[in-house]
Amino acid sequence: MTAQLDTAWEPRAQALADELETRGDLTDPAWKAAVAATPRHVLVPKVYEQGTTGEWHSVDVASPSGLDRVYSPTTLITALANHGTHHESISSSTKPDLMVRMLETLDVHDDHTVLEIGTGTGYNAALLTHRLGAERVFSVDLDAEIVDPARERLASIGLRPTLVTRDGAEGLREHAPFDRIIATCSVPTVPRAWCDQLVDGGLLLVDIKAGPTAGNLVLLRRDGDRLEGRFTDRWATFMQMRHHHEQPRSLHPPTDAGARTRTTKTPPDPWQHNREVWFLAHFTGLPNGVRHGMRFDPDTRQPTAGTITAPEGSHAFVMLEPTPDGAWSVTESGPTRLWQAVEGAHQMWRAAGEPGWPRLGVTVEASDQWAWIDDPHGEYQWSLTI
Ligand SMILES: C[S@@+](CC[C@H](N)C(=O)[O-])C[C@H]1O[C@@H](n2cnc3c(N)ncnc32)[C@H](O)[C@@H]1O
Known part of the structure; x- marks a missing residue:
């Protein structure tokens, strides 16, 4: 049977x-x-x-x-x-x-x-x-x-x-x-x-x-x-709205030009562990169209660094393993110092008392839309239409 x-x-x-x-x-x-x-x-x-x-x-x-x-x-x-x-x-x-x-x-x-x-x-x-x-x-x-x-x-x-x-x-x-x-x-x-x-x-x-x-x-x-x-308190993400007749953005390959390595006190993968900071970094200098990713060790397949790439070729990677003094090694190249934008957002977020999502909000009016912390007309506000 x-x-x-x-x-x-x-x-x-x-x-x-x-x-x-x-x-x-x-x-x-x-x-x-x-x-x-x-x-x-x-x-x-x-x-x-x-x-x-x-x-x-x-x-x-x-x-x-x-x-x-x-x-x-x-x-x-x-x-x-x-x-x-x-x-x-x-x-x-x-x-x-x-x-x-x-x-x-x-x-x-x-x-x-x-x-x-x-x-x-x-x-x-x-x-x-x-x-x-x-x-x-x-x-x-x-x-x-x-x-x-x-x-x-x-x-x-x-x-x-x-x-x-x-x-x-x-x-x-x-x-x-x-x-x-x-x-x-x-x-x-x-x-x-x-x-x-x-x-x-x-x-x-x-x-x-x-x-x-x-x-x-x-x-x-x-x-x-x-x-x-x-x-909302809990984070979620959806696929982006598409439009017919959208022109694909031209992408320049990441460049090594002007590569500079230094250390940073800003944790290395904000898109995963510090998402409010990652959002704010888009108003403190990250160019439109940046993408984030990971570098992996080819042998162990374990992640070794967080990466950010901009359409114009700027690139940054931050090692996930901290240095002995609790910092992280970061290398930036290309015309825009991408990690600097994340550091700026991190400092601002700390100055604002490390707000979680419910302290952040959005106002939409006919002529402008902006994100804010605590108060739509307070100290921290950024236009969404940049
Ligand atoms: C996460 S899925 C939706 C899931 C759906 N609510 C369900 O219950 O199965 C996202 C949808 O948004 C649609 N979408 C993307 N751009 C759109 C647009 N401009 N107008 C309407 N729908 C769009 C996609 O085609 C896709 O089907």
Whole structure:
């Protein structure tokens, strides 16, 4: 007799809902019921995973181990763009723990209408529709290849929210105003349309990123013509908002010109261990488009240094192992002293009392948007539109 394959999804969805409650990711029974009732495997039929050497392979979602993965608090990559030399993930099903935390942060009530920017697989739209009903849920994504299958899959489980193929930066004027807007892709600044399409007093939850991993989710409330609010305590990151006809940025290879080595008292990987500083460094001299990374020892494969590279070729690397006197060795080259910008941010952050995310906030007005510490008009403020 062959063993019966265990592919039932309901107990797995229920177990996921229980787990999210136990972990404290959700407290609201309505969201718990939505997680338990949503067949995530229907919405995420194809999943890609990256191996240790960087290559992508697809996962069999229908297998028991595939189902275990789908009904776990894990982000699942669902679409790749082929750039010839490499693939880039362009759509995913965000991990359910983050999704429900965001929905709770957004303080959604049963009579609210909600716009989601970034439909992706439709999983979040399914949670929203389960709770609010199809007529109150709207979601947009950039490509019909993403939106159309999501619409079909949602319909196959009886959910029919309004899904539209649209650049989310435009919002969805024909169905505005919305009580809540949730963006599941990151933006450097808040599109004006989102402010205009929120009811007065409405809330927007969005990931503001000044550069890769440099920022966090911020909860903004509309008050007249302005949006204002603070970053959330827990850090999260989403893929960047894309636009059709975007010109790829020209990149110069990192240069050794003018390389200078010295020591620094600023810890070496702020994007991992000091994320507020990494965000602030984008306002204290880091050029637009910087990327961070790691150097690895070729033998042990252990990380040895944090690296920053700018599009114009400037480069910095900071050794992870401290020197005997508690400093770190840093080497900077090229036209911009990249690490100096991080040091400037670190000093300022310390002078401000080492604020965590909830002391940082954002204000959006028609003519300007800025980040601040403690007070929108206080000592520490920086325009986001640089
Ligand atoms: C993390 S995924 C969204 C996950 C989704 N909410 C879910 O539940 O599966 C981010 C999505 O943002 C979308 N996106 C990127 N740029 C966009 C834009 N300009 N307008 C609308 N959607 C965009 C991507 O195509 C991608 O599907």
